[in-house]
Structure formats: structure tokens, C-alpha cells
Amino acid sequence: MNKYSPLSSVLADVNVANGLPNEHYIDPVVFAEERKSVLYANWSGIGFGKDVPEEGDAKPVDFLGMPLLIVRDRDGEIGVFQNTCRHRGMILVDTPRKIGGAIRCPYHSWCYSLKGELRATPHVGGPGHNTHKDVDRKDLGLVRVRSYVWRDVIFVNVDGNAPAFEDAHAALMDRWKEFDKPVHHGGETSSFKLEVKTNWKLAVENYCESYHLPWVHPGLNSYSRLEDHYSIEERGHYSGQGTLVYRQLTDQDGATFDDFDGLSDKWNEGAEYVALYPNVLLGVQRDHAFAIVLEPVDQENTVEHIELYYAKSIDETPQHDGLRASNAQLWKTVFEEDVFVVEGMQKGRHGVLFDGGRFSPAMDGPTHNFHHWVASQIENGRAE
Known part of the structure; x- marks a missing residue:
């Protein structure tokens, strides 16, 4: 019998479920278990x-x-x-x-x-x-x-037993098929990393929901409000958020980045931000995209590797160098605003009386979806 907390409460419906127990964030033994059952057993x-x-x-x-x-x-x-x-x-x-x-x-x-x-x-x-x-x-x-x-991210399945990537992630590949075209990295200014004192899962959890926007991202929320967002959930595969209000960045002359070709009207003012389980965070907009690979260092430390991509290469669009640098700084500011939250939740997981927390059925569906998936992977591993 496993000596750790049962996961049945995590696998319950969102309106009654608890989050993952503390040991899934602070215990090196559970971290090693997740390495095998979650990160090595899937496409990371x-x-x-x-x-x-x-x-x-x-x-x-x-x-x-x-x-x-x-x-x-x-x-x-x-x-x-x-x-x-x-x-x-x-x-x-x-x-x-x-x-x-x-x-x-x-x-x-x-x-x-x-x-x-x-x-x-x-x-x-x-x-x-x-x-x-x-x-x-x-x-x-x-x-x-x-x-x-896929989308310039290199995924691996270490144990060799996961379904083919195209099968495992067919749902998101189909959802974003309009973006199935080459992406061009934005160069040196479009690449940065954040070393964060948190468990990798808390970075996923924070990214995939919009509930925190009014308090953590007031600048972003000033034009892309909480009520302009919607939840995205594909049980067992991915979750995230979308916005109906995406504002293109312009330079002093009013110029914008080139759009990706062939996009439907949905993307004129829409954008989506999805956590592809287990550890990749993706964003798509009409004129640029980004990818974040979360590197789990240990149970309490994570490195976020962040890269920005565009429809046209830097060689084709040297006039956009300044715009790319400004865009990178804007996103860096947004991601840095999240650091105190994920580090604060990590500290909070050392509260021995914390029961994993509860979810807002209306707002926390994407986060619960991720907890449910992680718990399912661990249960599968324990049953082997």
C-alpha cells in the first residue's frame, strides 16, 4: 500500500475535488515518482x-x-x-x-x-x-x-510507451491547424529564462487559468479583462485560456508584425494560451507565438525557458527589430509578474494542515483538469 495520500479526492468532479496533496510539491520521493509516471511516461x-x-x-x-x-x-x-x-x-x-x-x-x-x-x-x-x-x-x-x-519544441518520450505524438496530441494539433506553418524565432532578444523557486506543476496551474488576471496582471487586464476570457479544457491532454480581445503591438510609426498567413477571422482579436501536458506552455496570436518549456530541477525549483516566434524571419524583417525587443520585454514583464505567485504557493505547500485546496467550479476548470491528469498518470504508474 502506498503511504502517501489517496488521490480519489483529486479525481472527483471539480465542484467537490481537492487539489493534489502537499507531498506532490515538496517531497523528493514523490518528485521521483512523478518523474517516472508523469514526465518520462509522456511527451515532455x-x-x-x-x-x-x-x-x-x-x-x-x-x-x-x-x-x-x-x-x-x-x-x-x-x-x-x-x-x-x-x-x-x-x-x-x-x-x-x-x-x-x-x-x-x-x-x-x-x-x-x-x-x-x-x-x-x-x-x-x-x-x-x-x-x-x-x-x-x-x-x-x-x-x-x-x-x-512541434512548433519548434523538442518533445521526448523517455520510456517509449506513450502513443505517437500525433495521436497523443491530435486534439490540440487540430484545434490550432490554422497555425500549422513555419515559425521563425525572434533572435537573441526573444529568448530568456526565469529561475523560479517553485514546483513545475504550479507554473502550469498558474498559466492555464485567467482567474488571477485582475490582481496579478493589472496592465494586461486593463484591456483584456477577466470577462473577455474563456476556459479551454481537453480532459487528459491540455487546458488553458483564450481571450476575445487581443491587441497588436505597434511601433512609433504604427507598424505591426506580419500576420501568419491564412488565419480565419477568429484570430483578428482572439488569442489562446494552452498548457500541453505535462510541461510545455504555448501561446498563439495572429502575429506571433511563444513556447515555454518548464525544466523541473527538483521538487522546489523550476527553470522556465521562454522563446518568441514570428511569421517572418528576422532577416526578412529587420525593420521590426525594435518591435520584437519591445514585445519580448512586454511578455517578460507579464511572466515575471507571476513569479511571486508560484513561489508563494510553493511556500504555502509547506503548510502541514493544507488539504490541497478547493477549486472554483466556474473559474478553475483548467487547473482542475491538469490536477486530474497528473493524478491519473500517478495512479496508472502505481497500478503497474
């Missing part, structure tokens, strides 16, 4: 395609203690491998770099192609003998981790 975000823009680019990533390596191969495809040599377990790449020829282990110089095949095993059969009958190179390629790139 680990990075962005813009971080490996050219053939041969490689970037190491620590994903919940697991060393991974993102590589763009000679065909321009992105692959993700365990960043561990098949010989003696040495880390292969320790800093982002361009791989000119092969991925070479710094220990005994075993070499791998950008697709992970083992290509060279120097002296494996003794000095001057680079082969051995009992070392079959075709069986000793790098361990590939299932990956998928």
Missing part, C-alpha cells in the same frame, strides 16, 4: 529546434538527471540520444558545439555518426586493431530517445 518538452539550427549542431540537456543529447544530422533532422557512450558510459558532449565529423567519446575515442551509429572503435581488438569479432558495431549505436518537434 526538453528544448527547441532553434538551439540546433544547422547540420552538426549538438546540445547536451540534463532532463531530470538523465543526460540527453540533441543533434541535427546531415539531413537536417533533429534526433535525441542518451548522451552516454556505449563503451564505458562516459558523457559524450558536455557543452553545445558543432560536430564537424563524428560524435567522439573523449575517453577511448569511440565515434558515432550524427544518426547515432557506432562508426569507429580504435584499438578495440588490441593496439592497431580497430575491430574485434565480439564487438558488433551495429548493436552498439547510441540509445535513441523517441522525439518529435
